Every structure is written in C-alpha cells, then in structure tokens.
Amino acid sequence: MNYSKIISSIIRFLKKASGKDFLSEYNKVKKIKKSRNTKYNIIIIPFFFDNNHAFEAIYNRKAEFEGVDVYNYLCGQGIEYCEKINSVMKFKNIRCELCYKKQIEFSSKFNLNSWFMNDHINYQDNLVIEENIERFFSNDKNNFIFKGVNINKVLKSSLQRFYFEAEPVISDNQITRGFLKTIFISIIEFEKLYNKVNPKYVLTSHGTYSVWGSIVEYCKYHNIPIIVWGRVYNNWGIYFANDESYLTEMVNLDNNKWNDIKMTTQKKKLIVDYLDKRTSESDTDFIYDYNSDHKKQLDKSNIYKLLDIPKDKKIVGMFPNIPWDGSVTGVSEAFSSYIDWVKATIDFFIKRKNIYLLIRTHPAEKANDAEIGRETFSTIVNEIYNELPENIIIIPADSQINSFAVGKASEFGTYYCSTIGMELTYLGIPLICAGPSPLRNKFIVNDAKNKNDYQNLLSKGLKNKLKVSKTNMKNLLKFSYYNNFTRVMPEQFINYTRQGFKGLKFNDETFIFKNEVLEHLFQTIENKNDYNFDEFHL
Template structure:
C-alpha cells in the first residue's frame, strides 16, 4: 500500500466514496521521468516512458486499489483520439520561448510543463540541454492531455475534493489547477522533514501555502517552557538529522574558529552568510521574488559584495546538489563562474561536497541572505538576521527582511552589517513560527516506517484498525481536512507520545 491508498481506505471508513486516477501509459512524460534514468536522453525523446517506466508503474497501483475496492479511473478512459491529436499539435506549434507563459482554458499549462522539464533534467534552465526543447514539448503534450482527461472526469463525476502529491509538475499540478477551475476543493501533500510526518495544504502546493498561510495560526501562541525545550532540542538534532527523513550530510562537531581558518574567513571583518538552494526544485512563478531565478540572485549578490570589500560573503552551496534526489545537473558554482570568471577576494565559497556543517558556517555570520532555502526558519530561531530574496517559507512572517525587487534587496544589503542579532521579541516570534512549522504543520502518522531507498517510507499495517476513526489523531486530522476543509495543523491535538518518540 501507498500513503494515498491508505488514505483512500481511511476516507472510505469515514463514509466517503474514494476514487483513484491512474496514468496507464497515456502520458508522453510525467514526474516519474528523470534524465538520470536515461543515459541516452534521445531515447526518451523518441519513445517516452511507455517502454520502460510505465510497464512497472501502472499495474501494481491498479492491483492495490482494486483489491481494496477503490474505483480506478485510467487516463486513457477519459481521452479521445481528437485529444491526442490536439495535444500533439499544441505541443509542436508554440515557440519554445512562449511555452512558460502558455495558458489554455484558464490553466497555466506552460508553467507546469516547464517545471516538469526542469525537474526531469534536474537543472534550473533547459537552455544548455541539447534535448531540452524536445523534452519540454513532451511535458507540454502531457500537460494538455492531463487537462483534457481530468476536465472530462471532473465534469462527469461530482467530486467534493481532489488530493494530489506536491500540487506542481505534470500531472499533479495540472490536476490541481483543473480541480480549482471546476470548483473542486484541492488538497496537496508531501513528506515533511521529520520522520513519520507529512505536510498537507488546502487549495495549492505547499510551496505557496507555507509562505502565505495566516500568521494568526501561530503568532499569538506563547511557547511553554517544555515546548521551547522540545523545539530547541529538535533544531539541535537537525545538525545530524537524527529525527529527519533526509540528511544531506552528517558533519562532526566542529569548532567555529577552526572552520573559519579552514575556509579562509577573516573573523576581524563582518561575515555575511549566503545559502543557496537546488536550482531545479519547484520552479513556479512566485510574484514576490526579487529576482527571476536563484542564479540571477546569486550573481548580482556576488557583484554587490565585490564593491563592499569591508564585508565578506560566505557562500554555502546546498549539499543536496550532489546528495539529493535527483542529483543536480546544473552545479550552481559552475554556473556562477560562467558569469563571473574570477570571484572577488572577499567571496568565499564552500562547495556542496564539503562536510563542514552549514549551521557551524552560519554561526560565523552577522546575517544571512537566502533565496529559497528552508534554513531561514532555523537560523532565525537562534537569532540570526535573515534577508530573503526568493520563495523561502520564512517570508511574510514578520521575522525576516523580505525583498520583492532588486532595488529593495540592495537597499537591505546597504544596511549590512547589522548592529546586532534579532531582539528577544523577534527571536521569540521566530521560535513560535518554527514550532508551528516543525511540530504543528508536520502531521504524525505512526504507522509510517522510514526505509532506505526510494520511496523513503513504507506502511506498517497488519490490519485496517489504525485507519479507523479515532485510532490515530494525525490521520483523523488529515481526513477532517480532506472531507470538511478543516485546517491541516495539529495545535493541541497532536500526539505528544508520537512526537516524543520521533
């Protein structure tokens, strides 16, 4: 069973009629496809995933749902020959430079197609990819087919809610946008940082909702001493990843002064941290971003600091570039050096393969500038001032300095170095949000078991009893959200016993 099939059973046990929509090889590209799986990408361009990935994708899922008594819909059942012809024609007709902004029937088809192609290549741009355009056109064709199939399905059956993982890429992002247009409530989910926990969101991908959720959910809740200890203990554990699903490196304990000497930082001059993120991840349109891409932000940041020799910029390249899944095919340092061949002397770069802890590096800093990394939540909790230029989830919380244009960003940089760390009031606010983020928004499911490989978890269910109403508070909360639109955060309802054990 998968998480989604288990949720189908749980919803059925609560009186709902659950359906499953499965691709039966009808799409010419999808989120399961990655360049790393195709040593010869021209093979994927010619024949897509049907001769390999599709063979082992559809039938196991269909068998599980059928054995559970869940009604299964196949994509091909909701597509016609005219749909297939039209999708191929649309994918071949539009100029490649226009695809990102392509909207069809009020659906941002092109945005999700491009996000899917970037994920396929694990890169922030397809411009340098020899087969980039051909792969993008496959994703565009798949997006059009998904839109047509799901539109027809949702108009034939009166669904009350649709649940998808991520809520972006192809097909999940297209399913979400069709549902919203058709007036069907949307629920998205993804694996959370903490083991056995998941993030669910209403209406949109969590990449958007976590930036924009109402601050009333957390800002007025003072942390009790036990909660603060619990939070700080967990944040300390993240340095080694003891309670998390994914760990990019396991650094040993390191003395900050030794680290400074090792990387070449002069502690007599102010140091500003700069944390990158993976360039291909969740490449959607974020209206509040100050720059069009992380690379452009990084280039202009380095150029700015070249004119501020009294400061040092300590760039930490995200370890997930080489240890994440999929591995990035566009190393940010290589891209930076294409634009700035000789880095300024006051810019120090710690590469992704370095075993030096990012937390230890940031302890050397007066402040940090970030684009989309999640570390802003943690660093602000320990008092470090943060300047945000991109889609980081700490944005819009009244904690960080948020820039929505280059001019605004550079005005913030002009204020560096800051006079001090966050005030006690600011740090308390940061910790209230961090607690909400790591403890209330990440919903525990104790029947989920971490495992090596992909996927990173498996279900530990001998019977359906843990799926029944009242058996698991986290599952009750998720089902209440799906069925009745209730918030997906635990507040005081969370299972403290589970939290203590994970």
C-alpha cells in the same frame, strides 16, 4: 523490445534487495469489509515512487470504510513524460514499465475504481492536444491558457524538474512537446473523470509539475476543492494544503493562522527540542536531514584557518538552495529569478574585497552532480563569471564546513528560500531573505522588497545593524511550532527512515478505521475545517 520479463526480474530483485515493499507488506494485514452505503465520491491521484502511494492507499481504505467511493486517477502509460522522468535517468522505458506495473498491482490488490488515462484518450482528444501544442509555440507562451490553466507556469516547473535547472529554456523540441502533451492529457482526461463522478474533493501530492500541477491549477480555476499533501521534516509527518502546492501554501500563509498561538510551556518545549536537534551535533532521523553526515561543527578560528582567510577580515554567509529546487517553489518579490539573486549578491561583494563571502553550497548537491548533467550552484557561477576574486569562496556540498559553522562565523547571512532560514535565525544569526521562503513577511527575517532594498540590507549588515530581536525570535518559535506541529499529521501507519519504507505499524485494518489521527484528518477535510493536529503532538 518486450520489457515484461526484464521488468518482472527487476521488481523481484528490488523487493529482495530492499527487503520491504508496501504492497507486499499490506498482504499480511487482516482485512475488514468496507461500507456498502455511498455518501459521495472523491478522486485521488496516487504518487508511485518509493512507496509514497502507501499514504494514499491507507486514505483510500479509510474513505471506503466511511462509505465514500474513491476514484484513482492513473496514467496507465498514457503519457510519455512526467515528474518521475528526468534528463539524467537511464532506461526511461523500464522506469515507466515499473511504474505501470505498480499502478496495476495497486488497483487490483485494493480492488479500486481506477481511471487510467490511456483507456480514455480518443482520436478527438489527440486532435485537440496537437492543435494546442502548435498554438502554444505560435502564440504568447507566458499567457497561454487552456481550460483555465496557465500552461507555461506548469510547463516551466516540469522542465525545471526534468533538467534540474533553475531557468530552463522553453524551446520547441521533443522533451518540451512531450511535457506539453502530458499537461494537456492530464487536464482533458481529469475533466472527463470529474464530470463523470462529481467528487466532493480531490486528493493529490506535491501540487506542482506536469500532472499534479496542471490538475491543481485546473481545480483552482474551476473552484473544485483539492487537497495537496507532502511529507515534511518533522519525523515523516504529513502537511496538507488546500487549492495549491503545500510548498507555496507555506509561503503564502495568512499570518492570522499562527500569530495568535498561545505558546504554552509544552508547545515551547516541543519546538525548542525540535530546533535543537536540527541545529546541534546530535544524530536525528528527520526526512532530508542533509547535515547528518557533517554534524561536527567547526568553530570560527578553524574556518579562518581552513579557508586561509586573514583574521582581520569579516565574513558574510550565503546559503543557496539547489538551483532548480529553489526556483520551483515560487517567485521572489525582490528578484526576477534565483540566478538574478546569485549575480546581485556576488557582484556586491566583488566590489568589497575587504569582506569575505562564503557561499555554502546546499548539502543535497553531490560532488558528481555536474558530471552527470545536473545543474549545480558552481555551474551557474561558472556560466556568469570567468573567475571569482579570492574574497568569494564557494564551499562544496560535501565539505566538513557545514552551513551552521559558516553561519556562526558570519556577521550575517543571505538566503533564498531553504529551511536554513529557520535554523540560523534560531541560532541568533541575522538573515536577509531574498526569495519565496516560508519565513517571508512574518517579521522573522529581513525581507528584501526589491533589488535596491536588498543592497541596502547588505550594507546595513556590514555596519552591524542587522539583529535577531526578541520579537523575531518570538515569531520564529510561534510560526515554526505552527508549521512543524499544528499543521503536521504525525505518521502513525508507516515506518520510515532515511533509507525509505521499513514496514507497517499495524497488522489489522481495524487500526485504520479506528485511528483517531486519521479520523481527525478525514473530518477536517470533509467539514472544510482548518488543519490542526495539536492534540496529537501534546
């Protein structure tokens, strides 16, 4: 079927319905000429989803103004499966056509050097790819290395994203082979581009899944500087990391980066105001502010009444991530998997029927997720247990009983790796960290080192021996300030809300060229300095 006319109609409809499209809005911006002198080359891997390529387009222009030749690495429909394709999505071909048209429009409107994968894949490449797919299935998958990349590691995150499952089965089927082909193509064609242009550095988003993940792993192995960006909770700002996903960089961060921060009155006010907004009933417009629909916080007595819990019983809160999302950020020191943590926690409280475990499902889960094929916390539990005792209660994502209310009603809480760790600790609620959380190993929460240690921490919590100390709170404020302000470039170019892209904050490219924040970022990357945006927040 020829989708061209259908796609064009859909694009026109979407633009009309949303009212704002980055490329259309950029047409209104007054242009300036780029520098003719070439200092060096870089590679950018744009993210074509919901106008996310806006930042990369702006960085393209900044680099060109500075005399840098930018090469954009695009699929050009050279791959069938990627991070924008998933198991519950309908009309895959139309989705791919939409993305491809965006790539073409992006390249032509900005007159970019674009390297499309589909233009460079040759017969020999296909032979190598097919040979390695067969080798992958006939060898030890866990240790299969291609050009320095652990293929299984990248493939697992790809399938987690595709199936929305914490522990997807890696079986020999069309989907797995499709993602393997994407991974091999991404590596092979990137290597060609790299050898051709010899870039000073590479810029990409996320740093995980099939395309981004394979290239980050390739660059890391071959000592190619790669900068990974992602939007964060603080007013749509951007976090940058070097040589790994920005998500894992937060977890693996050297404590020396933030421990010596001098918390001035102004810095403390910034982080306290930020945390107050995140944990209060006030309306905010932070990215992914999942609690915005249920800001009204019930008190402890109401929770006991609503859940029919006897007043003499103690409550412990459990705060799981969305299963697949909690598993993709890294490996737990204490547990073999997210599911292993779920089972260990529930089993502990099954034996202690005098204590009520309230499991507050992540608010980003939707009531119909299981119906449309997404793995939810409840589907994981139902696969392990035929039924749960009355002292273990799963609170659904859309419940009026939010995570903060559960935390305040609890003796202590246990969580895997979500931002709830920061929020509940700020509210003075002791927490046990079981997974790869950014707060881990930072003397803020109680880190479980192994399964036995986890059970010991649970027992200590039941004896009222877990507390949020002054040192814990001091470290929380320092690290949270560093993670949400020092490391975050404030968004000065694009208007974003929860509903998405709402327009540009400038009408002349001179703004890009002269913008102090972007200049600071550019110089930081060029000179390999630490990311520090303090001066633009204070």
